[in-house]
Amino acid sequence: MAEVRLRGIRKSYGPVQVFDNFALDIRDGELLCLLGPSGSGKSTLIRLIAGLEPLEAGSIFIGPRDVTALEPRHRHIGMTFQGYALYPHLSVRRNLSYPLQVRKIADAEIARRVTSTAAQLGIGHLLDRRIRQISGGEQQRVAIGRAIIQEPELYLLDEPISNLDASLRESVRGELRRLQQTLGATMVMVTHDQMDALAVADRIAVLQQGKLQQIGTPRDLYRRPANLFVARFIGRLRMNFLSGRVAEGEGGAPMLHGDGFSLALPVEIARRLDSARGEIVVGFRPEAVEILPTQVAGAISVVAAGELFHGEQTIELFDRGEEQVQAMLAVPLGLKRGSSAWLRPAPDALHFFDRETGERLADKDATREETR
Amino acid sequence: MIPTFGASFRRGLRAFAAFLVLFVFLCPVLWMLITAIKPPGEWLNSPPIFWPSNIDLGNFTEALGRWGGFKGLVDSLAVASGATLLSLVVGVFAAYSLGRFRTGGETLSFSILSVLFMPPVAVAVPMYLFWRAFGLLDSFTALILQYTVFNVPFICWVLKSFFEDIDPTMEESALVNGATRWRAFVDIAVPLARPAIVAVALLSFIFSWNEFFFAVILTRARVTTLPVILPTLMEGHDIRWGSIAAIATIAALPVIALTFALQRYLVRGLSFGAIR
Numbered sequence: 001m002a003e004v005r006l007r008g009i010r011k012s013y014g015p016v017q018v019f020d021n022f023a024l025d026i027r028d029g030e031l032l033c034l035l036g037p038s039g040s041g042k043s044t045l046i047r048l049i050a051g052l053e054p055l056e057a058g059s060i061f062i063g064p065r066d067v068t069a070l071e072p073r074h075r076h077i078g079m080t081f082q083g084y085a086l087y088p089h090l091s092v093r094r095n096l097s098y099p100l101q102v103r104k105i106a107d108a109e110i111a112r113r114v115t116s117t118a119a120q121l122g123i124g125h126l127l128d129r130r131i132r133q134i135s136g137g138e139q140q141r142v143a144i145g146r147a148i149i150q151e152p153e154l155y156l157l158d159e160p161i162s163n164l165d166a167s168l169r170e171s172v173r174g175e176l177r178r179l180q181q182t183l184g185a186t187m188v189m190v191t192h193d194q195m196d197a198l199a200v201a202d203r204i205a206v207l208q209q210g211k212l213q214q215i216g217t218p219r220d221l222y223r224r225p226a227n228l229f230v231a232r233f234i235g236r237l238r239m240n241f242l243s244g245r246v247a248e249g250e251g252g253a254p255m256l257h258g259d260g261f262s263l264a265l266p267v268e269i270a271r272r273l274d275s276a277r278g279e280i281v282v283g284f285r286p287e288a289v290e291i292l293p294t295q296v297a298g299a300i301s302v303v304a305a306g307e308l309f310h311g312e313q314t315i316e317l318f319d320r321g322e323e324q325v326q327a328m329l330a331v332p333l334g335l336k337r338g339s340s341a342w343l344r345p346a347p348d349a350l351h352f353f354d355r356e357t358g359e360r361l362a363d364k365d366a367t368r369e370e371t372r
Numbered sequence: 373m374i375p376t377f378g379a380s381f382r383r384g385l386r387a388f389a390a391f392l393v394l395f396v397f398l399c400p401v402l403w404m405l406i407t408a409i410k411p412p413g414e415w416l417n418s419p420p421i422f423w424p425s426n427i428d429l430g431n432f433t434e435a436l437g438r439w440g441g442f443k444g445l446v447d448s449l450a451v452a453s454g455a456t457l458l459s460l461v462v463g464v465f466a467a468y469s470l471g472r473f474r475t476g477g478e479t480l481s482f483s484i485l486s487v488l489f490m491p492p493v494a495v496a497v498p499m500y501l502f503w504r505a506f507g508l509l510d511s512f513t514a515l516i517l518q519y520t521v522f523n524v525p526f527i528c529w530v531l532k533s534f535f536e537d538i539d540p541t542m543e544e545s546a547l548v549n550g551a552t553r554w555r556a557f558v559d560i561a562v563p564l565a566r567p568a569i570v571a572v573a574l575l576s577f578i579f580s581w582n583e584f585f586f587a588v589i590l591t592r593a594r595v596t597t598l599p600v601i602l603p604t605l606m607e608g609h610d611i612r613w614g615s616i617a618a619i620a621t622i623a624a625l626p627v628i629a630l631t632f633a634l635q636r637y638l639v640r641g642l643s644f645g646a647i648r
Contacts, residue, residue, distance in 0.1 A: 079548045098559075
């Protein structure tokens with residue numbers, strides 16, 4: 001079993017520096033998702049762990065071993081690639097057995113492991129087919145089989161779900177999660193799809209331009225995004241953002257004033273703001289909003305702009321001048337286009353960010369242990 | 373579906389056109405074969421004789437024996453096989469290096485290709501002096517190395533793009549799965565490039581087999597390839613057309629046989645790239 005420690009990683013491609021003094025800890029037996037948009041460095045990161053890319057500085061530990069100087073074949077990892085990287089000139093059986101054959105394992109043992117791995121993944125009937133003759137979903141299983149047949153300490157999965165049809169993805173998420181738990185192995189999975197990450201990960205590390213934005217459980221990231229980037233990136237529907245300025249309301253209570261709204265500001269945040277000053281961005285998720293026909297305290301004035309019907313829920317679209325805001329509801333309201341309405345976000349579902357730095361403004365149950 | 377008159381007419385027209393083209397191209401080959409089995413009096417008869425009165429294999433025995441055709445065949449095989457093997461060894465490694473590791477950037481691979489742009493005449497005399505300085509005139513070594521110099525750039529250019537088209541993650545997955553760079557090359561890259569390797573090997577063989585210009589300049593009596601023998605049959609006033617046709621037939625056979633044997637690789641290999 002293996003935890004992975006990355007320390008002081010530096011890596012550039014030509015003039016572009018991807019990582020500088022980057023550190024990350026992956027815990028033994030966890031499924032960690034590296035999540036980020038394209039170009040964030042997430043694939044580079046697992047290629048560095050695999051030893052496929054040279055490191056300019058820093059060190060990598062897998063368990064107690066310093067693997068920084070080791071060739072990929074000595075790192076003892078199972079890896080799958082985005083396009084699966086199966087060998088088209090070999091049968092499924094030979095694809096599965098390749099890692100064992102290269103390592104000169106006895107034929108009887110190879111046969112036994114191929115049979116049991118194929119059975120575990122339900123691809124026993126495909127063993128004598130060529131790669132071209134099996135479907136994308138089957139290829140993905142073979143790729144995973146080729147990784148687990150080596151019984152490695154660490155799995156690296158580069159976009160394992162992204163190439164699959166939408167109809168397959170949901171079931172594959174479940175299978176991946178189950179497989180990782182059966183194997184009890186440490187798994188690092190790269191994905192650009194935050195829904196995949198939220199669904200399967202023990203912890204998610206959000207990357208942008210080679211910087212770790214936040215690392216934590218899917219719940220942490222969803223409920224307490226560390227900055228505007230994470231807040232925008234996580235969640236099926238984009239979080240709504242409004243900007244405003246701090247002012248004193250009646251009785252000296254701190255308020256956030258913006259165009260068409262004024263919200264009560266939690267005292268803890270107001271206290272920190274003395275130093276921060278400037279504009280604040282408040283975010284709230286479409287799924288934590290009430291829609292009211294009349295103005296009340298803490299509501300935001302909007303104009304109805306349309307409705308997207310999604311079956312079990314409906315997304316209401318609103319305009320606020322130039323900005324757009326949306327809300328997710330269980331029942332469609334049938335608001336007339338252009339009619340006025342008021343949105344009231346649940347007070348405990350408000351996220352406050354410093355507009356300049358994008359950093360989350362700490363609130364009362366702030367625990368910085370997970371976020372770094 | 374019943375084909376309309378128009379469709380079947382078009383198909384018939386196309387078949388006829390194909391037949392016409394094939395006839396034009398294959399006629400000389402047919403004439404060569406027929407001449408090779410004609411007795412001496414019927415070679416240049418007027419009107420032409422389309423089928424010999426009796427099949428005479430004497431042309432072959434004369435060509436192989438008296439005119440040195442047998443030695444020519446052996447020497448040609450030795451030179452062409454030697455040059456092809458050596459070119460492949462150098463070319464496959466060089467192409468992999470250029471394609472996978474961008475060795476020397478674009479400049480190096482283009483410089484290698486530029487060897488092909490040079491007209492052979494321009495280098496004939498320098499090459500003659502070069503081989504003479506090494507005492508290698510009229511030797512297998514000189515001819516094999518000379519042909520390798522021409523084959524390698526071509527092989528490099530074709531295989532480089534082929535290797536570039538192979539998804540590098542396939543070799544990377546081999547590396548992670550326990551293979552060395554060498555094993556990944558042998559187990560993954562080479563088998564995937566096999567159609568292209570077979571195609572360039574065949575083309576190298578054909579080039580070395582047919583080459584006349586340098587063979588004439590660099591050899592005398594110790595090494596005589598088939599193309600060099602042919603003109604010796606045309607000296608004097610008794611031109612042995614039957615023997616010429618026989619030697620030409622002998623020269624054509626190995627290439628035709630190889631092409632048919634390797635047919636299934638050629639189509640994919642000659643499309644230069646695009647596997648998957």
